[in-house]
Amino acid sequence: MPTDQLTLASYLKDRRQRLDAVALGYGCSRRRTAGLRREEVAQRAHISATWYTWLEQGRGGAPSRAVLDRLAAALLLTDVEREHLFLLAFGHAPEIRYPLQDGITPRLQKVLDALTTSPALIRNARWDVLAWNRAASAVFVDYATLAPAERNMLRLFFLNPAVRAAQPDWWAVARYVVPVFRADVARAGATETTRTLVAELCRDSSEFAALWNTSDVLEFGEGQKQLNHALAGTLALEYSTFAVDGRPDLSLLVYTPADACSLERIQALIRDQQ
Numbered sequence: 001m002p003t004d005q006l007t008l009a010s011y012l013k014d015r016r017q018r019l020d021a022v023a024l025g026y027g028c029s030r031r032r033t034a035g036l037r038r039e040e041v042a043q044r045a046h047i048s049a050t051w052y053t054w055l056e057q058g059r060g061g062a063p064s065r066a067v068l069d070r071l072a073a074a075l076l077l078t079d080v081e082r083e084h085l086f087l088l089a090f091g092h093a094p095e096i097r098y099p100l101q102d103g104i105t106p107r108l109q110k111v112l113d114a115l116t117t118s119p120a121l122i123r124n125a126r127w128d129v130l131a132w133n134r135a136a137s138a139v140f141v142d143y144a145t146l147a148p149a150e151r152n153m154l155r156l157f158f159l160n161p162a163v164r165a166a167q168p169d170w171w172a173v174a175r176y177v178v179p180v181f182r183a184d185v186a187r188a189g190a191t192e193t194t195r196t197l198v199a200e201l202c203r204d205s206s207e208f209a210a211l212w213n214t215s216d217v218l219e220f221g222e223g224q225k226q227l228n229h230a231l232a233g234t235l236a237l238e239y240s241t242f243a244v245d246g247r248p249d250l251s252l253l254v255y256t257p258a259d260a261c262s263l264e265r266i267q268a269l270i271r272d273q274q
Helices: 003-018 038-045 049-056 065-074 079-090 106-114 134-139 153-159 161-165 170-188 192-204 206-212 260-273
Strands: 120-123 129-132 222-229 233-244 247-257
Touching: 003 049, 003 079, 038 049, 038 065, 065 079, 106 120, 106 129, 120 134, 134 260, 153 161, 153 170, 153 192, 153 206, 170 206, 192 206, 233 260, 247 260
Parallel strands: none
Antiparallel strands: 120 129, 120 247, 222 233, 233 247
16 A cells, blocks of 8 residues: 555544534443544535545545545634645645635734835735735836736736836847746646636736736746836846745735845835835
8 A cells, every 4th residue: 555545544534533522512421432434524525425434544546636635624624734635745835725815814914014115015926915014015007006906916027017118128038927827827836816817817918918818927036126117217126035934825926125225215115115
Protein backbone atom coordinates (compact mmCIF):
# COMPACT_ATOMS: atom_id res chain seq x y z
CA MET A 1 0.00 0.00 0.00
CA PRO A 2 1.53 3.40 -0.97
CA THR A 3 2.67 5.57 1.91
CA ASP A 4 0.58 8.56 0.79
CA GLN A 5 -2.59 6.45 0.89
CA LEU A 6 -1.74 5.31 4.40
CA THR A 7 -1.18 8.93 5.43
CA LEU A 8 -4.48 10.06 3.91
CA ALA A 9 -6.27 7.13 5.56
CA SER A 10 -4.75 7.94 8.95
CA TYR A 11 -5.64 11.61 8.59
CA LEU A 12 -9.27 10.88 7.73
CA LYS A 13 -9.58 8.51 10.68
CA ASP A 14 -7.96 10.98 13.07
CA ARG A 15 -10.23 13.85 11.97
CA ARG A 16 -13.32 11.59 12.22
CA GLN A 17 -12.49 10.53 15.74
CA ARG A 18 -12.05 14.14 16.86
CA LEU A 19 -15.63 15.09 16.04
CA ASP A 20 -18.22 15.48 18.81
CA ALA A 21 -21.07 13.14 17.91
CA VAL A 22 -23.46 14.66 20.47
CA ALA A 23 -22.81 18.22 19.29
CA LEU A 24 -23.54 17.10 15.75
CA GLY A 25 -26.88 15.66 16.76
CA TYR A 26 -26.08 11.94 16.79
CA GLY A 27 -27.31 11.32 20.33
CA CYS A 28 -25.45 10.03 23.33
CA SER A 29 -25.75 6.28 22.74
CA ARG A 30 -22.74 4.23 23.77
CA ARG A 31 -19.98 4.23 21.15
CA ARG A 32 -17.03 1.88 21.01
CA THR A 33 -14.74 4.60 19.63
CA ALA A 34 -14.56 8.38 19.88
CA GLY A 35 -16.04 10.65 17.28
CA LEU A 36 -18.42 9.78 14.46
CA ARG A 37 -18.91 6.37 12.93
CA ARG A 38 -17.67 5.82 9.39
CA GLU A 39 -21.18 5.53 8.02
CA GLU A 40 -22.10 8.84 9.65
CA VAL A 41 -19.23 10.63 7.94
CA ALA A 42 -20.16 8.97 4.66
CA GLN A 43 -23.75 10.14 5.06
CA ARG A 44 -22.62 13.71 5.79
CA ALA A 45 -20.35 13.66 2.72
CA HIS A 46 -22.97 12.02 0.46
CA ILE A 47 -20.77 9.06 -0.45
CA SER A 48 -21.20 5.35 0.18
CA ALA A 49 -20.19 3.97 3.54
CA THR A 50 -18.26 1.20 1.81
CA TRP A 51 -16.14 3.59 -0.18
CA TYR A 52 -15.42 5.78 2.82
CA THR A 53 -14.36 2.69 4.76
CA TRP A 54 -12.00 1.79 1.93
CA LEU A 55 -10.55 5.31 2.01
CA GLU A 56 -9.79 4.95 5.72
CA GLN A 57 -8.20 1.59 4.96
CA GLY A 58 -6.03 3.07 2.22
CA ARG A 59 -7.62 1.09 -0.59
CA GLY A 60 -10.32 3.35 -1.92
CA GLY A 61 -8.43 4.73 -4.90
CA ALA A 62 -7.99 8.40 -5.64
CA PRO A 63 -11.04 10.46 -4.62
CA SER A 64 -12.12 13.35 -6.82
CA ARG A 65 -11.69 16.97 -5.76
CA ALA A 66 -15.46 17.25 -5.31
CA VAL A 67 -15.47 14.26 -2.95
CA LEU A 68 -12.57 15.70 -0.95
CA ASP A 69 -14.45 18.98 -0.63
CA ARG A 70 -17.49 17.12 0.69
CA LEU A 71 -15.32 15.16 3.11
CA ALA A 72 -13.67 18.36 4.31
CA ALA A 73 -17.11 19.82 5.01
CA ALA A 74 -18.34 16.62 6.63
CA LEU A 75 -15.30 16.50 8.93
CA LEU A 76 -15.59 20.23 9.72
CA LEU A 77 -12.03 20.87 8.55
CA THR A 78 -10.55 24.33 8.81
CA ASP A 79 -9.01 25.92 5.71
CA VAL A 80 -5.55 24.75 6.79
CA GLU A 81 -6.79 21.22 7.45
CA ARG A 82 -8.61 21.16 4.09
CA GLU A 83 -5.40 22.23 2.36
CA HIS A 84 -3.51 19.45 4.15
CA LEU A 85 -6.16 16.94 3.04
CA PHE A 86 -5.62 17.91 -0.60
CA LEU A 87 -1.84 17.79 -0.19
CA LEU A 88 -2.09 14.24 1.12
CA ALA A 89 -4.41 13.15 -1.67
CA PHE A 90 -2.91 14.95 -4.67
CA GLY A 91 0.44 16.38 -3.61
CA HIS A 92 -0.72 19.98 -4.13
CA ALA A 93 -3.02 22.47 -2.47
CA PRO A 94 -6.66 22.83 -3.55
CA GLU A 95 -8.02 25.70 -5.55
CA ILE A 96 -8.14 28.71 -3.30
CA ARG A 97 -11.61 29.65 -2.11
CA TYR A 98 -11.56 33.35 -1.54
CA PRO A 99 -14.20 35.99 -0.88
CA LEU A 100 -13.47 38.47 -3.66
CA GLN A 101 -14.80 41.54 -1.89
CA ASP A 102 -14.09 40.44 1.66
CA GLY A 103 -12.37 42.85 4.01
CA ILE A 104 -9.33 42.37 6.19
CA THR A 105 -8.80 42.29 9.92
CA PRO A 106 -8.37 45.55 11.88
CA ARG A 107 -4.91 44.37 12.90
CA LEU A 108 -3.84 44.06 9.26
CA GLN A 109 -5.21 47.53 8.54
CA LYS A 110 -3.02 48.84 11.38
CA VAL A 111 0.01 47.36 9.62
CA LEU A 112 -0.90 49.32 6.49
CA ASP A 113 -1.49 52.53 8.45
CA ALA A 114 1.87 52.19 10.21
CA LEU A 115 3.59 52.60 6.83
CA THR A 116 3.02 56.33 6.84
CA THR A 117 5.21 57.33 3.87
CA SER A 118 5.15 54.06 1.92
CA PRO A 119 2.10 53.44 -0.26
CA ALA A 120 0.79 50.00 0.70
CA LEU A 121 -2.24 47.94 -0.23
CA ILE A 122 -3.65 44.46 0.03
CA ARG A 123 -5.07 42.72 -3.01
CA ASN A 124 -6.73 39.35 -3.47
CA ALA A 125 -5.98 36.74 -6.11
CA ARG A 126 -8.17 38.53 -8.65
CA TRP A 127 -6.27 41.76 -7.96
CA ASP A 128 -9.16 43.52 -6.26
CA VAL A 129 -7.77 46.08 -3.81
CA LEU A 130 -9.28 45.23 -0.44
CA ALA A 131 -7.41 47.68 1.79
CA TRP A 132 -4.91 50.52 1.49
CA ASN A 133 -3.22 53.25 3.50
CA ARG A 134 -3.28 57.03 3.17
CA ALA A 135 -0.05 57.09 1.18
CA ALA A 136 -1.53 54.72 -1.42
CA SER A 137 -4.56 56.99 -1.84
CA ALA A 138 -2.28 59.99 -2.31
CA VAL A 139 0.13 58.37 -4.76
CA PHE A 140 -2.06 55.96 -6.74
CA VAL A 141 -5.83 56.32 -6.57
CA ASP A 142 -8.25 57.47 -3.90
CA TYR A 143 -9.79 54.02 -3.60
CA ALA A 144 -12.40 55.24 -1.12
CA THR A 145 -14.08 57.22 -3.91
CA LEU A 146 -14.46 54.10 -6.05
CA ALA A 147 -17.14 51.44 -5.85
CA PRO A 148 -15.71 48.09 -4.63
CA ALA A 149 -16.06 46.56 -8.12
CA GLU A 150 -13.95 49.38 -9.55
CA ARG A 151 -11.07 48.81 -7.12
CA ASN A 152 -9.43 46.29 -9.38
CA MET A 153 -5.81 46.91 -10.32
CA LEU A 154 -6.21 45.54 -13.85
CA ARG A 155 -9.36 47.55 -14.59
CA LEU A 156 -7.60 50.69 -13.37
CA PHE A 157 -4.40 49.98 -15.26
CA PHE A 158 -5.99 49.15 -18.61
CA LEU A 159 -9.18 51.23 -18.55
CA ASN A 160 -8.48 54.33 -16.43
CA PRO A 161 -6.81 57.13 -18.48
CA ALA A 162 -5.30 58.83 -15.41
CA VAL A 163 -3.68 55.63 -14.14
CA ARG A 164 -2.42 54.91 -17.64
CA ALA A 165 -0.94 58.40 -18.01
CA ALA A 166 1.05 57.99 -14.78
CA GLN A 167 3.15 55.21 -16.29
CA PRO A 168 6.34 56.51 -18.01
CA ASP A 169 6.37 53.40 -20.25
CA TRP A 170 2.85 52.01 -20.01
CA TRP A 171 3.33 49.24 -22.59
CA ALA A 172 6.46 47.88 -20.89
CA VAL A 173 4.59 47.70 -17.58
CA ALA A 174 1.58 46.07 -19.28
CA ARG A 175 3.80 43.36 -20.76
CA TYR A 176 4.99 42.62 -17.22
CA VAL A 177 1.67 42.93 -15.39
CA VAL A 178 -0.38 40.47 -17.46
CA PRO A 179 2.06 37.51 -17.14
CA VAL A 180 2.17 38.10 -13.38
CA PHE A 181 -1.62 38.07 -13.23
CA ARG A 182 -1.73 34.90 -15.35
CA ALA A 183 0.61 33.16 -12.88
CA ASP A 184 -1.58 34.27 -9.96
CA VAL A 185 -4.70 32.95 -11.68
CA ALA A 186 -3.04 29.61 -12.39
CA ARG A 187 -1.88 29.34 -8.79
CA ALA A 188 -5.23 30.24 -7.27
CA GLY A 189 -7.48 28.55 -9.80
CA ALA A 190 -9.56 30.34 -12.42
CA THR A 191 -12.94 30.96 -10.82
CA GLU A 192 -16.04 32.13 -12.65
CA THR A 193 -15.54 35.69 -11.37
CA THR A 194 -11.96 35.70 -12.64
CA ARG A 195 -13.06 34.45 -16.05
CA THR A 196 -15.69 37.20 -16.14
CA LEU A 197 -13.03 39.82 -15.37
CA VAL A 198 -10.72 38.48 -18.10
CA ALA A 199 -13.55 38.45 -20.63
CA GLU A 200 -14.44 42.03 -19.74
CA LEU A 201 -10.84 43.22 -20.12
CA CYS A 202 -10.40 41.37 -23.40
CA ARG A 203 -13.54 43.05 -24.68
CA ASP A 204 -12.66 46.57 -23.50
CA SER A 205 -8.87 46.58 -24.04
CA SER A 206 -7.24 45.27 -27.20
CA GLU A 207 -3.86 45.55 -25.46
CA PHE A 208 -4.96 43.28 -22.64
CA ALA A 209 -6.48 40.82 -25.12
CA ALA A 210 -3.24 40.63 -27.08
CA LEU A 211 -1.16 40.04 -23.96
CA TRP A 212 -3.60 37.55 -22.45
CA ASN A 213 -3.44 35.40 -25.56
CA THR A 214 0.24 34.64 -24.93
CA SER A 215 1.48 32.00 -22.49
CA ASP A 216 4.06 34.04 -20.55
CA VAL A 217 4.12 33.88 -16.74
CA LEU A 218 6.17 35.99 -14.31
CA GLU A 219 6.51 36.55 -10.57
CA PHE A 220 5.87 40.00 -9.07
CA GLY A 221 8.36 39.75 -6.21
CA GLU A 222 10.24 43.01 -5.83
CA GLY A 223 11.72 45.69 -8.04
CA GLN A 224 11.72 49.37 -8.95
CA LYS A 225 8.98 51.53 -10.38
CA GLN A 226 8.57 55.11 -11.57
CA LEU A 227 5.39 57.16 -11.68
CA ASN A 228 4.61 60.47 -13.32
CA HIS A 229 2.25 61.84 -10.69
CA ALA A 230 -0.08 64.56 -11.95
CA LEU A 231 0.67 66.81 -8.95
CA ALA A 232 4.01 65.67 -7.54
CA GLY A 233 5.92 64.92 -10.72
CA THR A 234 8.26 61.94 -11.01
CA LEU A 235 8.27 59.49 -8.11
CA ALA A 236 10.86 56.72 -7.80
CA LEU A 237 9.65 53.72 -5.82
CA GLU A 238 10.93 50.33 -4.76
CA TYR A 239 8.26 47.66 -4.33
CA SER A 240 8.07 44.40 -2.41
CA THR A 241 5.35 41.76 -2.18
CA PHE A 242 4.53 39.79 0.97
CA ALA A 243 2.22 36.87 1.63
CA VAL A 244 -0.42 37.22 4.34
CA ASP A 245 -0.16 34.32 6.77
CA GLY A 246 -3.33 32.26 6.86
CA ARG A 247 -4.74 33.97 3.77
CA PRO A 248 -3.01 32.51 0.69
CA ASP A 249 -5.36 34.53 -1.51
CA LEU A 250 -4.00 37.86 -0.26
CA SER A 251 -0.82 39.79 -1.07
CA LEU A 252 0.61 42.83 0.70
CA LEU A 253 2.27 45.28 -1.71
CA VAL A 254 4.55 47.95 -0.25
CA TYR A 255 6.06 50.77 -2.33
CA THR A 256 8.96 52.52 -0.59
CA PRO A 257 10.33 55.90 -1.74
CA ALA A 258 13.61 55.17 -3.50
CA ASP A 259 15.23 58.56 -2.85
CA ALA A 260 14.91 61.63 -0.65
CA CYS A 261 13.19 63.67 -3.34
CA SER A 262 10.45 61.07 -3.81
CA LEU A 263 10.00 60.82 -0.04
CA GLU A 264 9.52 64.59 0.25
CA ARG A 265 7.02 64.63 -2.61
CA ILE A 266 4.98 61.79 -1.10
CA GLN A 267 4.96 63.53 2.27
CA ALA A 268 3.66 66.69 0.57
CA LEU A 269 0.90 64.72 -1.18
CA ILE A 270 -0.18 63.19 2.15
CA ARG A 271 -0.23 66.62 3.83
CA ASP A 272 -2.39 67.98 1.01
CA GLN A 273 -4.89 65.16 1.60
CA GLN A 274 -5.45 66.13 5.24
